[in-house]
Amino acid sequence: MPDSIENISIQLKVNGKSYSRIVEPRKLLVEFLREDLDLTGTHVGCDTTYCGACTVLMNGKAVKSCTMFAVQADGADILTVEGLEKNAELHPIQKAFGDCYGLQCGYCTPGLMLSALQLLSQNQQPSEKEMRKAIAGNTCRCTGYQNILKAIQVAAQNMKGA
């Protein structure tokens, strides 16, 4: 192991708030969010770039935060599930997941909602195929996905003109 690892100073925005922190280079973005910023809504599922429970948006794009180092998010704009609600109002995607029973245990839900958000910010009227493709990187072991697809569709309708 190399000795005297130099820690790195990073600045980034998370959910609109600016942070300056010093991190060890090997610290993963998901662990930085959970441990350093106490934003535990982003989950660690498989930890092997498969399940998507750790999905966050980086500069508007969905990424698996277990497959990025925190130092790589230097200068970036990160959105986690905690940043979805505004003025104590749930985001339309959050509402739709609740209304449509788009979750059971809820572990995968933060990641799924952020994948859905990337989709809906690029495509206001996605087809079922496009929705399926958008969440192909998010594993849910409870729902069988049907209600998740319903939720995304309802969210799409509710977000139109919003």
Place this chain on the structure above:
Amino acid sequence: MYPRAFHYHRANSLKEAAAMLADLGDDAKLLAGGQSLIPLMKLRFASPAHLLDLNFIFGTSYIKEDEGNIRFGPLTRHAEIEASAAAGKVPILHDCAAGIADVQVRNRGTIGGSLAEADPSGDWATVLSTLSTEVRCLGTSGERAVNLAEFIKDAYTTALAHDELVSEVVVKLPPKESGGAYLAFKRSAPVYPTASAAVQLTMDGDVCRDAAIALGCVGLTPIRAKHAEAALRGQAITEKTVVRAMEAARNAADPQPDMRGSADYKRTLVGALVKRAIQIAARRARGEQVELSHIYS
């Protein structure tokens, strides 16, 4: 999971990155999209002492068309290629970019990283070996162009010297009346394919003027199925010629049995993929729009 501790570096230019590689020595790795390297580091299959991050270098992500070539910046993300005009023009590029893993991985993973990793299950090397592709390699002593077939030496082994990096990927635009298709079979989106087939045809009316067929995940490197190509060249694409090419492709495959399937299974599978890919490539060469997505079990 934490990787072993490493020193983190950033370069301001590709040239500087090459110089830093020369300085840091063998125990340094480049970080591009990181979608293979970071998982490998977390599992401690790879434990570089130095990680050199290329992501902060300006101007490394681009898709340009000039003089009959498409030029890809080394850090061009799969998602950018998926959405590009170039991919609209050359459908096999779209098949490849849009089919790699999932949205999240495509947002990060890069074409240069995929080629430099030379994973036998990677998609780009298989697809690009059916097109005329040059990999530009930048080192401390200058830049050189290496034909893709010579660039990929073996599993996880390329022609890159330790102080060299991929600086550009140059793909020749296929001639008119060409069509291609890339088809992979996967258990689910985020995993590597069990087998894949890339087919690029150039037609002269009903007759196949030229064919390039590459097989993925069934050898240590992408395999050009030369006998399968010969079975199509100069022939009309009929059930008979397609079956002949399919059989030749099966024989060209050299699969390893693993948790994804036995060698026999993969051989049969890759034949079926070649057959379908030829049929779609031929339709596209006629100007048909054929939407294609990978097959999931």
